[in-house]
Amino acid sequence: MERKIILSENEIPRFYYNIMADMPNKPLPPLHPGTKQPITPDMLEPLFPRELILQEVSDERYIEIPAGVREIYTRWRPTPLFRAYGLEKLLDTPARIFYKYEGVSPAGSHKPNTAVAQAFYNKIEGVRRITTETGAGQWGSALAYACQIFGLECEVFMVKVSYDGKPYRKVMMNTFGANVHASPSSLTSAGRTILESEPGSNGSLGIAISEAIERAAADPHSHYALGSVLNHVLLHQTVIGQEAIIQMEKAGFMPDMVIAPFGGGSNFAGIAFPFLRLNLAENQKIRFIAVEPSSCPKLTRGEFRYDFGDTAGMTPLLPMYTLGSSFMPSPIHAGGLRYHGAGVLVSQLLKDGLIEAVAQSQQRCFEAGMDFIRAEGIIPAPEATHAIASVIDEAVKCREEGISRTILFNLCGHGYFDMAAYETYLSGELTDVQVSDEEIRKTVAFTDGFQPEKARA
Amino acid sequence: MERKIILSENEIPRFYYNIMADMPNKPLPPLHPGTKQPITPDMLEPLFPRELILQEVSDERYIEIPAGVREIYTRWRPTPLFRAYGLEKLLDTPARIFYKYEGVSPAGSHKPNTAVAQAFYNKIEGVRRITTETGAGQWGSALAYACQIFGLECEVFMVKVSYDGKPYRKVMMNTFGANVHASPSSLTSAGRTILESEPGSNGSLGIAISEAIERAAADPHSHYALGSVLNHVLLHQTVIGQEAIIQMEKAGFMPDMVIAPFGGGSNFAGIAFPFLRLNLAENQKIRFIAVEPSSCPKLTRGEFRYDFGDTAGMTPLLPMYTLGSSFMPSPIHAGGLRYHGAGVLVSQLLKDGLIEAVAQSQQRCFEAGMDFIRAEGIIPAPEATHAIASVIDEAVKCREEGISRTILFNLCGHGYFDMAAYETYLSGELTDVQVSDEEIRKTVAFTDGFQPEKARA
Numbered sequence: 001m002e003r004k005i006i007l008s009e010n011e012i013p014r015f016y017y018n019i020m021a022d023m024p025n026k027p028l029p030p031l032h033p034g035t036k037q038p039i040t041p042d043m044l045e046p047l048f049p050r051e052l053i054l055q056e057v058s059d060e061r062y063i064e065i066p067a068g069v070r071e072i073y074t075r076w077r078p079t080p081l082f083r084a085y086g087l088e089k090l091l092d093t094p095a096r097i098f099y100k101y102e103g104v105s106p107a108g109s110h111k112p113n114t115a116v117a118q119a120f121y122n123k124i125e126g127v128r129r130i131t132t133e134t135g136a137g138q139w140g141s142a143l144a145y146a147c148q149i150f151g152l153e154c155e156v157f158m159v160k161v162s163y164d165g166k167p168y169r170k171v172m173m174n175t176f177g178a179n180v181h182a183s184p185s186s187l188t189s190a191g192r193t194i195l196e197s198e199p200g201s202n203g204s205l206g207i208a209i210s211e212a213i214e215r216a217a218a219d220p221h222s223h224y225a226l227g228s229v230l231n232h233v234l235l236h237q238t239v240i241g242q243e244a245i246i247q248m249e250k251a252g253f254m255p256d257m258v259i260a261p262f263g264g265g266s267n268f269a270g271i272a273f274p275f276l277r278l279n280l281a282e283n284q285k286i287r288f289i290a291v292e293p294s295s296c297p298k299l300t301r302g303e304f305r306y307d308f309g310d311t312a313g314m315t316p317l318l319p320m321y322t323l324g325s326s327f328m329p330s331p332i333h334a335g336g337l338r339y340h341g342a343g344v345l346v347s348q349l350l351k352d353g354l355i356e357a358v359a360q361s362q363q364r365c366f367e368a369g370m371d372f373i374r375a376e377g378i379i380p381a382p383e384a385t386h387a388i389a390s391v392i393d394e395a396v397k398c399r400e401e402g403i404s405r406t407i408l409f410n411l412c413g414h415g416y417f418d419m420a421a422y423e424t425y426l427s428g429e430l431t432d433v434q435v436s437d438e439e440i441r442k443t444v445a446f447t448d449g450f451q452p453e454k455a456r457a
Numbered sequence: 458m459e460r461k462i463i464l465s466e467n468e469i470p471r472f473y474y475n476i477m478a479d480m481p482n483k484p485l486p487p488l489h490p491g492t493k494q495p496i497t498p499d500m501l502e503p504l505f506p507r508e509l510i511l512q513e514v515s516d517e518r519y520i521e522i523p524a525g526v527r528e529i530y531t532r533w534r535p536t537p538l539f540r541a542y543g544l545e546k547l548l549d550t551p552a553r554i555f556y557k558y559e560g561v562s563p564a565g566s567h568k569p570n571t572a573v574a575q576a577f578y579n580k581i582e583g584v585r586r587i588t589t590e591t592g593a594g595q596w597g598s599a600l601a602y603a604c605q606i607f608g609l610e611c612e613v614f615m616v617k618v619s620y621d622g623k624p625y626r627k628v629m630m631n632t633f634g635a636n637v638h639a640s641p642s643s644l645t646s647a648g649r650t651i652l653e654s655e656p657g658s659n660g661s662l663g664i665a666i667s668e669a670i671e672r673a674a675a676d677p678h679s680h681y682a683l684g685s686v687l688n689h690v691l692l693h694q695t696v697i698g699q700e701a702i703i704q705m706e707k708a709g710f711m712p713d714m715v716i717a718p719f720g721g722g723s724n725f726a727g728i729a730f731p732f733l734r735l736n737l738a739e740n741q742k743i744r745f746i747a748v749e750p751s752s753c754p755k756l757t758r759g760e761f762r763y764d765f766g767d768t769a770g771m772t773p774l775l776p777m778y779t780l781g782s783s784f785m786p787s788p789i790h791a792g793g794l795r796y797h798g799a800g801v802l803v804s805q806l807l808k809d810g811l812i813e814a815v816a817q818s819q820q821r822c823f824e825a826g827m828d829f830i831r832a833e834g835i836i837p838a839p840e841a842t843h844a845i846a847s848v849i850d851e852a853v854k855c856r857e858e859g860i861s862r863t864i865l866f867n868l869c870g871h872g873y874f875d876m877a878a879y880e881t882y883l884s885g886e887l888t889d890v891q892v893s894d895e896e897i898r899k900t901v902a903f904t905d906g907f908q909p910e911k912a913r914a
Contacts, residue, residue, distance in 0.1 A: 002465065002466040003466065004531065006463050008459065009459040009461065010459075074459065074460040074461065075460065075834055104561065106834040106835055108873070145834055148831060149834070167876075168873075168876035168877070171876040171877070171879050172873075172876060174880075174883050175836055175876075176830065370632065373632050374634070377563040377605075377606070379563075379632055416565070416625075416629075416874065417873065419624075419625035419628040419629060419632075422631075422632050423625075423628045423631070426628070426631050426632070
């Protein structure tokens with residue numbers, strides 16, 4: 001068998017797969033924080049194009065990918081599926097390990113799959129500018145890339161500590177033509193308020209979201225875009241899993257388990273949902289494992305309840321596994337996984353026992369990443385090392401039990417912009433933060449006030 | 458037509474193509490600097506494995522690629538060939554533009570094609586450690602990658618100014634398990650001599666070569682490796698052009714011209730030589746354009762004569778286009794092109810009028826690189842932008858003349874480790890250094906003393 005399973009461009013999926021159609025329990029609706037009544041689509045129109053709002057609430061199983069989006073996908077899709085022969089050998093395991101490599105995209109991660117779609121829908125609805133926030137910069141560079149293609153302005157509020165510490169991600173966004181501001185900035189009242197009380201603020205994703213939303217809401221030609229969590233974002237990522245199904249079929253194996261890192265859910269959903277359809281609709285028994293950082297353990301130690309999507313409390317209330325929107329994740333290098341909550345779809349699936357979750361420590365993840373580099377030669381993003389750590393755990397179990405299982409995981413991005421993180425690891429200076437039960441109880445309890453009586457049942 | 462022409466792994470070439478077999482005039486031999494007599498293969502044995510020395514002097518047309526090397530090539534080869542629809546549209550040109558993208562390799566450039574082969578031959582001949590020098594770090598990271606695969610130690614002397622200024626390339630080499638020293642170092646007498654006279658020395662490629670050679674020569678289990686210039690290095694890169702021929706045939710077009718950046722010659726030779734065979738053996742009329750930086754213009758303004766490969770004068774004398782081995786190229790961002798001489802094979806071909814050369818300024822190259830990012834979405838390495846600048850020149854000529862020509866170029870690497878260079882460009886702080894005729898006359902004249910009477914004729 002070849003090491004890489006490569007598809008032709010006409011095998012790029014023609015539809016996004018919407019798991020809502022096949023879920024045994026549909027998710028609870030998002031609520032207006034004031035009325036605690038379900039929000040209506042028109043409430044979202046200042047921020048999102050109509051088509052994306054429709055996708056957010058759709059229960060159609062398949063939603064057609066516009067030709068203008070598929071045409072851009074041909075720049076890097078279909079992405080390759082690798083058989084990890086090197087890793088199998090290193091682990092001396094009977095397991096068959098495969099990975100879908102999304103790092104070949106121009107922004108270096110899976111994020112352009114949705115960024116291109118979001119920019120496209122905004123463009124055809126006449127929007128001129130998209131605002132967003134970014135932490136480590138993967139999402140910001142993906143959206144900058146997509147906006148440049150469609151001639152849209154892109155304004156990125158980048159958390160100040162990353163803006164200062166990861167200058168090359170900022171330059172990447174600049175080469176794609178985006179305006180990047182350190183957040184908090186003086187461009188918004190949200191930012192100015194913070195700067196007045198704390199002039200040296202490092203910023204946070206919550207503040208950056210507030211700034212991006214404020215800018216979009218203030219300008220009729222601007223919209224806002226989010227890189228994970230929301231249903232339409234997860235939907236767009238299903239091109240990953242759909243391609244992977246064809247590739248696994250060509251390889252002659254179907255996975256016994258599918259593993260992916262977990263931040264807000266788009267990475268995990270992207271590879272898992274099309275395979276999960278096989279369980280829901282065709283009675284297969286594939287396991288699905290979402291891997292989160294142990295320093296931000298919403299899936300394994302959080303609670304399922306209504307919470308805000310942002311720290312500042314500007315978004316609708318979403319029913320999800322959460323640590324509480326005031327939870328401050330420690331500054332691990334996997335910036336893409338530092339989020340207090342989980343997307344609504346994934347939360348419902350976890351609640352219903354249809355997927356599993358595990359947490360991995362930062363130290364363990366970098367060890368796994370180094371194993372992967374040694375065995376496969378690709379430097380993974382710190383986010384991706386979370387999947388690798390659990391893949392290794394499962395492959396070692398296969399060895400110990402003498403069972404040959406097939407493992408598929410999502411190698412969601414390369415680590416070329418994360419060499420400072422590897423340097424910290426190599427110099428032995430990596431630290432891991434333990435989150436206490438007390439801390440989680442406190443921040444989760446903060447959401448008590450948001451629970452409508454009906455939803456609590 | 459699809460945007461990308463992708464080959465299967467069984468289309469990876471089985472042989473390296475050795476242009477020596479088809480050259481109308483064979484190159485002059487390398488000479489011993491003392492005796493000025495041709496060197497014999499045994500003189501090179503302290504530094505290189507026997508098989509590579511044989512390849513260096515071979516005139517066999519095809520040299521088989523070992524199965525152990527082809528197996529590693531499957532990690533990233535065949536590399537994709539792209540039709541640059543975006544760039545064609547941006548330039549409004551009737552030209553058909555194609556590029557072979559070598560940036561998909563684990564080290565991000567074409568360099569692993571030879572690094573893997575060199576590490577392989579060293580491994581089977583019992584060598585335990587390979588030493589080398591690196592400037593910007595592309596070659597060092599490729600060799601580090603290759604050594605890790607075969608369980609060889611890798612020691613890299615990295616020019617101090619790059620060691621300090623491009624720390625992430627160093628970390629990349631570390632993640633691949635290499636030991637990286639800032640050069641000049643106190644590990645060698647060459648380094649110590651420099652440090653004594655100039656404790657704050659920034660280093661140079663010449664010094665780093667001296668250190669790497671000294672370390673290899675002092676240890677019977679160590680060898681030395683070079684990333685360009687030598688015949689066997691250019692030979693290994695011909696996998697690029699061989700794949701590209703199959704891909705262009707599948708695309709239904711053969712190139713009217715082939716364009717590549719030029720440093721020591723491996724990038725250019727890799728894509729050009731297999732196509733050049735079609736001119737030499739099958740009477741085709743393809744043009745070949747090597748693009749060098751105008752600040753290091755050995756091909757367009759240097760002279761063809763015997764010169765040292767290094768600044769310190771430790772190597773054999775090679776017959777080549779050179780600016781003189783004491784020429785100090787200005788610190789442009791395309792570190793891979795800052796070399797005073799041109800490989801022997803390419804020099805002879807240029808002397809015989811079988812290929813062409815042009816020079817491009819740094820400013821023009823970055824402008825071209827930004828056009829490419831806007832049009833194609835891939836951030837090119839500064840080295841690669843040299844080819845792009847000339848591709849744009851030729852495509853604009855096609856528009857002006859109303860002629861549709863087919864242009865193929867080598868996109869030899871991505872620019873993810875060169876974002877500081879783009880930042881300098883974007884901030885308007887890029888500088889270009891003009892090289893005076895006087896300066897070249899002076900450094901070239903320095904080589905007068907090396908010319909044997911016979912060779913001067």
